[in-house]
Amino acid sequence: MDFGLSAAEQDFAEEVRAFLRAHPPETFPEDGTDAGYGSGAHSRAFTQALGDRGWLSMSWPREHGGQARPMMYQLVLLEELAAAGAPFGPLPGCLQVADSIIRHGSETLQREILPQVARGDATFWQGYSEPDAGSDLLALKTHARLDGDHWVLDGRKIWSSHAGIATYGTVLARTDPASTRNRGLSMLMVDNRLPGMDIRPIRSLTGQVYHYEIFMDGVRVPRDWVMGKPGEGFGQLLKGLDTDRFWGRFYKAPFLRRILGLLVEYVNTPVEGGTPPVRDPVVRRRLAHAATEIAALRALFYRAAWLIERGRPATGEVSAAKVMADELGQRVLSLGMELLGPYGVLRAGSRWARLHGEIEHQYQTSWGHTLAGGTSEIQRTTIAVRALGLPAEPRAKA
Amino acid sequence: MDLSPSPAQQLLQQSARTFLQQRCPPERVQQLALDPRGFAADLWKEIATLGWPGLLIPPELGGSGGSVGDALALVEELGRACFPSPFVGSAVVATSVLAAAGGPRARKLLPALAMGERICALAVLEESGRLDPDALALPGTAPGRLTGRKLFVADVHAATDVIVLGRGPAGPTALLLPMDRGGIEARPLDSMTGDKLFELGFADVETRSDDLLGAPGDGWALLAPAFRLGALARSAEMVGAAQRVLELCVEHARVRVQGGRPIGAYQAVQHACADLFRDVESARWLTWETGWKVETSRPDVDAAVATAKAYCAEAALRVARRGHQIMGAIGYSEEHPLHLFHKRILAASLDAGDAALHLETVARAIGLP
Numbered sequence: 127m128d129f130g131l132s133a134a135e136q137d138f139a140e141e142v143r144a145f146l147r148a149h150p151p152e153t154f155p156e157d158g159t160d161a162g163y164g165s166g167a168h169s170r171a172f173t174q175a176l177g178d179r180g181w182l183s184m185s186w187p188r189e190h191g192g193q194a195r196p197m198m199y200q201l202v203l204l205e206e207l208a209a210a211g212a213p214f215g216p217l218p219g220c221l222q223v224a225d226s227i228i229r230h231g232s233e234t235l236q237r238e239i240l241p242q243v244a245r246g247d248a249t250f251w252q253g254y255s256e257p258d259a260g261s262d263l264l265a266l267k268t269h270a271r272l273d274g275d276h277w278v279l280d281g282r283k284i285w286s287s288h289a290g291i292a293t294y295g296t297v298l299a300r301t302d303p304a305s306t307r308n309r310g311l312s313m314l315m316v317d318n319r320l321p322g323m324d325i326r327p328i329r330s331l332t333g334q335v336y337h338y339e340i341f342m343d344g345v346r347v348p349r350d351w352v353m354g355k356p357g358e359g360f361g362q363l364l365k366g367l368d369t370d371r372f373w374g375r376f377y378k379a380p381f382l383r384r385i386l387g388l389l390v391e392y393v394n395t396p397v398e399g400g401t402p403p404v405r406d407p408v409v410r411r412r413l414a415h416a417a418t419e420i421a422a423l424r425a426l427f428y429r430a431a432w433l434i435e436r437g438r439p440a441t442g443e444v445s446a447a448k449v450m451a452d453e454l455g456q457r458v459l460s461l462g463m464e465l466l467g468p469y470g471v472l473r474a475g476s477r478w479a480r481l482h483g484e485i486e487h488q489y490q491t492s493w494g495h496t497l498a499g500g501t502s503e504i505q506r507t508t509i510a511v512r513a514l515g516l517p518a519e520p521r522a523k524a
Numbered sequence: 525m526d527l528s529p530s531p532a533q534q535l536l537q538q539s540a541r542t543f544l545q546q547r548c549p550p551e552r553v554q555q556l557a558l559d560p561r562g563f564a565a566d567l568w569k570e571i572a573t574l575g576w577p578g579l580l581i582p583p584e585l586g587g588s589g590g591s592v593g594d595a596l597a598l599v600e601e602l603g604r605a606c607f608p609s610p611f612v613g614s615a616v617v618a619t620s621v622l623a624a625a626g627g628p629r630a631r632k633l634l635p636a637l638a639m640g641e642r643i644c645a646l647a648v649l650e651e652s653g654r655l656d657p658d659a660l661a662l663p664g665t666a667p668g669r670l671t672g673r674k675l676f677v678a679d680v681h682a683a684t685d686v687i688v689l690g691r692g693p694a695g696p697t698a699l700l701l702p703m704d705r706g707g708i709e710a711r712p713l714d715s716m717t718g719d720k721l722f723e724l725g726f727a728d729v730e731t732r733s734d735d736l737l738g739a740p741g742d743g744w745a746l747l748a749p750a751f752r753l754g755a756l757a758r759s760a761e762m763v764g765a766a767q768r769v770l771e772l773c774v775e776h777a778r779v780r781v782q783g784g785r786p787i788g789a790y791q792a793v794q795h796a797c798a799d800l801f802r803d804v805e806s807a808r809w810l811t812w813e814t815g816w817k818v819e820t821s822r823p824d825v826d827a828a829v830a831t832a833k834a835y836c837a838e839a840a841l842r843v844a845r846r847g848h849q850i851m852g853a854i855g856y857s858e859e860h861p862l863h864l865f866h867k868r869i870l871a872a873s874l875d876a877g878d879a880a881l882h883l884e885t886v887a888r889a890i891g892l893p
Contacts, residue, residue, distance in 0.1 A: 127526060127527055127528065127529060127530075127593060127812055127815070127816055128525060128526045128527075128816065129525060129527070129812075129813045129816040129817075130525065130816070130820065131525070198525060386890065387890075387891075390890055390891045390892060391891075393892070394891065394892070394893075404892050404893070410883075410884070410887040410892050411880075411883055411887070413887065413890065413892060414834075414883040414884070414886040414887035414890065414892070415834070415838075415883060417831065417886050417889075417890045418831045418834045418835040418838075418883070418886060419835065421810055421828075421831045421832075421835065422806040422807065422809075422810040422835045422839070423806065425806060425809035425810040425812075425813045426802075426805055426806040426809055426810075428525070428527070428809065428813070429527060429805065429808075429809040431525075432525060432526075432527040442801060442805075443805060445798075446798070446801055446802035446805055446806070449798070449802060450802055450806060503791070503795070505798070506791075506794065506795040506798035506799070507791060507794055507795070507798075509797075509798035509801050509802070510788070510794030510795065510797050510798045511794070513801060514774050514797055514798070514801060515774070515778070516774065516777055516778060516786075516788035516789065516793075516794050516797060517778070517785070517786050517788055517789040518789065519789050519790065519791055519794070520785070520789065
């Protein structure tokens with residue numbers, strides 16, 4: 127086995143680090159909240175800077191303007207960006223949607239959208255959840271009917287990240303009115319600027335806006351802005367969920383390692399009139415313990431990556447890594463709050479705030495992670511049924 | 525990056541799995557665990573013909589010169605079968621000590637270990653129970669006389685030789701003694717894990733100058749890398765055992781019907797099984813990644829192995845303990861194999877440094893001086 131980077135991959139990692147040294151992440155304007163997954167804030171300027179270097183499209187096939195670089199380069203990029211705390215919030219969504227468009231998109235979508243993604247001009251929101259369709263996603267009510275050369279889209283989506291500042295959404299809608307559950311669904315690409323779109327912010331418990339609720343009222347979407355054939359939405363969703371969950375969490379291990387580094391620095395800091403916490407054996411033990419879990423999480427993500435890269439089923443590994451990432455994140459941030467004591471609750475910018483108030487913010491965001499992208503309960507059920515082959519729990523009669 | 529085992533490792537794993545399924549079923553493990561003198565001499569001879577005890581011995585000394593990854597591949601299978609044997613102690617740790625020490629005694633013993641004719645135990649821990657050079661009290665000089673005792677010495681019931689780490693004037697000193705040297709007395713410790721543990725008493729035992737392994741005072745430097753490899757091998761053993769617990773639990777959850785459906789169709793049980801899967805997979809890939817770091821002599825190997833051993837111990841014990849809840853009352857019975865895996869994991873978690881020791885290594889490595 128070989129867990130290492132090739133010489134070319136190491137060169138690329140160094141190239142990314144050199145870019146980050148020359149363009150410190152904190153110098154880029156941020157236009158959206160850091161949701162705490164490790165991908166930092168939403169910064170269009172930073173996304174565009176990545177686009178300028180060709181890094182957004184580097185793994186695409188050459189006929190779509192890419193460089194056909196192996197997936198490993200994307201992993202290297204994300205890991206380096208996360209370790210540096212860079213604001214690449216929209217990047218995972220861009221990689222994911224571009225991959226979908228390359229696989230399933232019409233020629234129009236490929237021609238219209240891929241160049242914008244490559245430049246860092248287009249960012250995306252996902253329209254899956256609805257007020258009455260959360261973990262039971264197939265209970266969704268958003269629907270679209272064909273009217274001439276357009277789909278007419280009506281419905282309501284919720285908990286869509288960065289929707290108000292993104293460019294396009296991928297909306298799961300029922301396109302066959304006679305269908306139920308997983309049949310007759312389609313994935314539509316929807317331009318935020320279309321008439322009938324009403325995108326409203328939802329303030330989260332952090333006091334900031336990350337999620338949006340989207341009201342779609344007679345939105346006319348061009349007929350060929352559907353991904354693949356109509357009715358294929360569920361299959362694409364299922365296929366996409368594994369990779370979504372992967373790309374949505376992969377960088378959490380380097381992120382948590384960075385947070386752990388901050389905590390290590392903090393407990394080493396001399397305190398007036400006392401011994402620094404680093405002398406406390408319980409503190410040492412708990413930080414070391416967190417380090418072992420982060421290392422194991424990273425190994426599990428690489429295992430999942432390797433399966434995905436080989437085109438092998440990775441559902442169980444990806445769901446397990448997501449559950450572990452999000453629950454471990456909550457534990458590490460909770461430990462951080464404990465170590466900071468009364469300083470822990472002070473917000474960034476507040477007098478006496480420690481570690482730039484980052485622990486407070488990431489602690490709060492962590493409580494959304496075990497819900498977003500499929501709750502931990504859904505992930506565990508997925509592992510049990512799809513990876514371990516346990517029988518599905520019978521559905522309640524409607 | 526390439527996370528597939530080499531063709532040779534796949535072959536080794538397949539042949540080990542087949543052999544152990546046929547020759548070491550749970551009933552045999554059980555019988556050996558219950559027998560206070562239980563050692564499968566017949567199986568040890570058979571695995572010697574398969575070349576296992578010589579896996580890490582260089583070809584010129586009768587072994588096959590396998591890699592760290594080869595050893596992990598095999599030991600994971602030994603764990604999966606809960607194979608009771610001195611393999612990790614003799615064929616991994618003691619073998620590594622002897623190979624590193626060199627010298628006529630070691631070079632004579634290694635071919636015999638490869639042939640399965642001799643087995644070598646390690647006597648390091650004392651009353652403190654700590655794997656720590658500062659905790660050594662037993663004197664270790666050669667030539668000289670040796671009086672005192674070692675505790676928690678495994679494999680004595682099967683061993684023909686023992687490596688003893690004592691404290692000499694120059695520091696920790698390793699000695700290689702034949703078990704039949706006059707004055708060595710083995711007193712069994714009754715352990716719940718089914719592993720055979722002993723107190724090894726030394727009553728005015730003669731030590732000769734050619735008993736020295738390495739130079740006087742170099743004992744810890746000689747043993748530390750071998751224990752590092754042992755810690756990694758124990759991690760792989762725990763992964764294999766935890767994998768089998770996962771399989772037993774999933775199989776039980778599929779077929780055990782209560783309330784009109786298999787218990788595996790209840791979320792409470794499904795989610796417990798999912799956690800077992802997470803623990804097994806994360807522990808496995810951390811172990812393999814660490815094996816790669818050791819093989820490629822990465823600078824951070826000490827911390828990497830400590831990380832793997834501490835994590836695998838915690839994860840595998842969690843699997844075993846949660847497994848009892850999934851398996852229900854049948855898993856509480858002696859005839860069911862679950863407890864054997866649990867106890868094997870427990871024994872492995874304590875060997876080659878427990879979690880507390882390894883976490884302290886990790887603490888220093890992450891910047892906690």
